[in-house]
Amino acid sequence: MKITFLDFEQPIAELEAKIDELRFAQDDSAVDISAEIVRLQKKSHSLTHGIYAKLTPWQISQVARHPQRPYTLDYIQHLFTDFEELHGDRNFADDYAIIGGLARFNGQTVMVIGHQKGRDTKEKIHRNFGMPKPEGYRKALRLMRLAEKFSVPLFTFIDTPGAYPGIGAEERGQSEAIGKNLYVLAELKVPVICTIIGEGGSGGALALAVGDIVQMLQYATYSVISPEGCASILWKSADKAPEAAEIMGITAHRLKTMGLIDRIINEPPGGAHRDYLTIMQSVKKVLQESLRHLQEHSTEALLEKRFERLMGYGKYKEVKVK
Amino acid sequence: MSWFQKLLPPKIKRKESGEKKVVPEGLWSKCASCDAVLYYSDLGNNLNVCPKCNHHNRISARVRLDLFLDTQGRYEIGPEVQSLDPLKFKDSKRYVDRLAEAKRDTDEDDSLVVMQGSVKTVPLVAAAFEFGFMGGSMGSVVGERFVRGVQVCVEQRLAFVCFAASGGARMQEGLLSLMQMAKTTAALAQLSEERLPFISVLTDPTMGGVSASFAFLGDVVIAEPAALIGFAGPRVIEQTVRQTLPEGFQRSEFLLEHGAIDMIVDRRRMRDKIANLCTLLMRAPPVS
Numbered sequence: 365m366k367i368t369f370l371d372f373e374q375p376i377a378e379l380e381a382k383i384d385e386l387r388f389a390q391d392d393s394a395v396d397i398s399a400e401i402v403r404l405q406k407k408s409h410s411l412t413h414g415i416y417a418k419l420t421p422w423q424i425s426q427v428a429r430h431p432q433r434p435y436t437l438d439y440i441q442h443l444f445t446d447f448e449e450l451h452g453d454r455n456f457a458d459d460y461a462i463i464g465g466l467a468r469f470n471g472q473t474v475m476v477i478g479h480q481k482g483r484d485t486k487e488k489i490h491r492n493f494g495m496p497k498p499e500g501y502r503k504a505l506r507l508m509r510l511a512e513k514f515s516v517p518l519f520t521f522i523d524t525p526g527a528y529p530g531i532g533a534e535e536r537g538q539s540e541a542i543g544k545n546l547y548v549l550a551e552l553k554v555p556v557i558c559t560i561i562g563e564g565g566s567g568g569a570l571a572l573a574v575g576d577i578v579q580m581l582q583y584a585t586y587s588v589i590s591p592e593g594c595a596s597i598l599w600k601s602a603d604k605a606p607e608a609a610e611i612m613g614i615t616a617h618r619l620k621t622m623g624l625i626d627r628i629i630n631e632p633p634g635g636a637h638r639d640y641l642t643i644m645q646s647v648k649k650v651l652q653e654s655l656r657h658l659q660e661h662s663t664e665a666l667l668e669k670r671f672e673r674l675m676g677y678g679k680y681k682e683v684k685v686k
Numbered sequence: 687m688s689w690f691q692k693l694l695p696p697k698i699k700r701k702e703s704g705e706k707k708v709v710p711e712g713l714w715s716k717c718a719s720c721d722a723v724l725y726y727s728d729l730g731n732n733l734n735v736c737p738k739c740n741h742h743n744r745i746s747a748r749v750r751l752d753l754f755l756d757t758q759g760r761y762e763i764g765p766e767v768q769s770l771d772p773l774k775f776k777d778s779k780r781y782v783d784r785l786a787e788a789k790r791d792t793d794e795d796d797s798l799v800v801m802q803g804s805v806k807t808v809p810l811v812a813a814a815f816e817f818g819f820m821g822g823s824m825g826s827v828v829g830e831r832f833v834r835g836v837q838v839c840v841e842q843r844l845a846f847v848c849f850a851a852s853g854g855a856r857m858q859e860g861l862l863s864l865m866q867m868a869k870t871t872a873a874l875a876q877l878s879e880e881r882l883p884f885i886s887v888l889t890d891p892t893m894g895g896v897s898a899s900f901a902f903l904g905d906v907v908i909a910e911p912a913a914l915i916g917f918a919g920p921r922v923i924e925q926t927v928r929q930t931l932p933e934g935f936q937r938s939e940f941l942l943e944h945g946a947i948d949m950i951v952d953r954r955r956m957r958d959k960i961a962n963l964c965t966l967l968m969r970a971p972p973v974s
Contacts, residue, residue, distance in 0.1 A: 527898075527917065527918075528926075529917070529918030529919075529922045529923045529926050530918075530923060530926060530927050531923060531927060531929075531931065531932070531935070533917070533918075534916050534917060534918065534923065534935070534936060535944050536944070537902070537944070537945075537946050538898070538916075538917040538918070539897040539898040539901065539902050539915075539916065539917040540902035540903075540946060542898040542899075542917070543867075543871060543897075543898050543899050543900065543901065543902050543903050544902075544903070546867055546868050546871040546872075546899055547871040547872075547874065547875050547903055550868065550871060550872035550875045551872075551875045551879075566855075566864060566895075567855075567864070567867060567894070567895055567898040567899075567917075570864055570865075570867055570868060571898075574868045574872075586861055587860065587861060587864075588855050588857055588859075588860055588861055588863050588864040588895070589855075589857055594857050597857065598777035598778065598857065599777055599778060604777075607777075608777075611773060611775055611776065611777070612773070612775075612857070612860045612861075613773055613860045613861065614860070614861070619861060622772070622861070622862070624861050624862070624865060671872060671876070674865075674868050674869050674872040675833060675869060675872065675873070677826075677829065677862065677865035677866065677868065677869045678825075678826035678827075678829050678830050678862060678865070678866065678869065679770050679772040679826050679859070679862055680767050680768060680769060680770055680826045680827050680830055681767075681768050681769075681770055682766045682767060682768070683766055683768050684766065685765045685766045
């Protein structure tokens with residue numbers, strides 16, 4: 365797969381192009397230039413390391429939206445076996461922006477639900493750019509209840525710009541659909557492990573992200589509003605998105621410091637899309653540990669802890685009132 | 687006849703004809719909906735509902751609770767909870783300055799006021815959003831006060847009523863404010879487990895993170911007439927779908943038609959309705 369480079373990765377892109385050229389030249393060259401290729405590859409590697417060591421939040425949000433970033437279906441394919449996709453909310457439609465179904469994780473039955481984006485234009489439209497409508501959240505709700513009924517742990521994968529702002533979505537109760545999921549996840553009687561793999565866009569993301577453990581990929585983002593949205597409201601200009609990204613605290617590192625997520629899953633240099641196998645191994649390892657940890661607790665203990673955690677969200681002070 | 691006299695409804699005109707009085711500032715109000723010129727006092731006596739066209743004007747949280755609760759036995763919950771600036775947030779203004787400004791303008795210290803009291807002798811806890819305070823946005827203080835209100839209901843076995851009026855989550859608190867959606871709904875899950883009623887009243891406007899969390903989780907969901915209620919703002923939707931929105935889109939009547947709410951209740955009937963609903967849900971005898 366040819367890697368798509370982001371704006372701030374241009375130096376790497378140029379180097380990689382040069383390496384490609386040399387490789388091509390090597391085939392019909394008498395001189396051995398493989399040493400030169402190795403040297404350049406090393407340079408590219410260290411350049412990537414250097415750039416990725418000091419990414420700004422805005423750059424991270426570009427990586428989180430990278431067109432080649434692994435999506436929910438990629439994780440399902442690599443981490444689970446015997447996946448049986450389940451469709452539809454039983455009321456209105458099947459929403460392709462949310463995917464879900466039963467699968468096996470290390471042989472154990474689990475439920476998997478996640479946002480799904482598309483790769484090419486056709487698939488992007490089919491998946492509505494990963495922006496679910498009420499029927500998507502209601503399908504997810506149905507599958508959550510199903511998981512509870514058969515006592516199987518729930519894994520969710522979060523990757524959405526946000527819930528879809530459309531006429532039909534409003535007519536069918538987008539707000540209610542999201543609110544209901546928050547409510548049900550708060551008391552769902554099975555372990556719930558949420559992994560933010562790309563964009564955690566506002567309420568549309570939260571509707572799948574209430575659980576016992578919330579973990580985040582290193583270059584994923586999670587925010588109350590997109591940086592562009594925040595900038596256009598507060599600065600009256602979407603061009604201020606980099607500033608908004610900076611101040612809102614949308615990166616895994618920042619959110620971990622604030623105690624809003626539990627764990628960061630490190631990505632390979634250059635981001636998850638550069639090395640699918642490595643990221644899949646890392647995610648699998650963390651999911652295993654999280655699941656094992658949660659299964660040591662009784663359902664009651666789990667729910668109590670989840671409730672306490674939810675009640676603990678917020679930063680305020682208490683003063684004496686006259 | 688001057689343009690001003692032409693504008694006056696006949697009733698008011700009669701009163702003013704003859705002698706010329708000096709009219710103090712702020713004596714009149716023009717209805718935002720039907721353009722009728724009204725006495726402030728008339729409007730106030732009518733719960734800020736236009737007597738001509740029934741337009742429900744926005745009212746402050748404290749006025750709302752004052753109109754709603756019985757005068758005796760009120761007790762505020764959570765005034766000790768006060769805001770911080772965890773992100774040291776600054777856009778064109780600092781968050782702390784925006785807070786100070788909102789405090790000055792509204793005389794409130796955040797956008798939710800919660801009170802324990804009674805309605806027609808039915809004991810309950812009522813929360814009301816202050817839209818004038820940073821657009822009624824939900825941050826950590828709102829979430830905590832909401833939860834404390836619900837906890838009082840659980841401890842004393844009371845119904846919980848919330849009057850929403852909010853633009854959504856408070857961006858200046860970043861993801862913390864998103865988490866208030868999860869926090870408030872989780873508290874309601876507990877209320878529900880205790881089989882205690884939650885009555886959600888949606889007033890103009892109820893949008894975004896408030897709409898998409900507890901607002902639609904009421905055992906009974908009520909809206910005031912013609913309130914704007916929805917997940918995404920009309921402008922955002924228009925930009926996304928690139929078509930004109932239908933007439934009355936995201937208004938209470940539209941929601942009722944689409945099955946999203948139980949009823950539309952005139953503000954002047956709110957006390958009667960909610961007292962009756964609470965007694966019905968709690969299998970208590972009716973109140974007169």
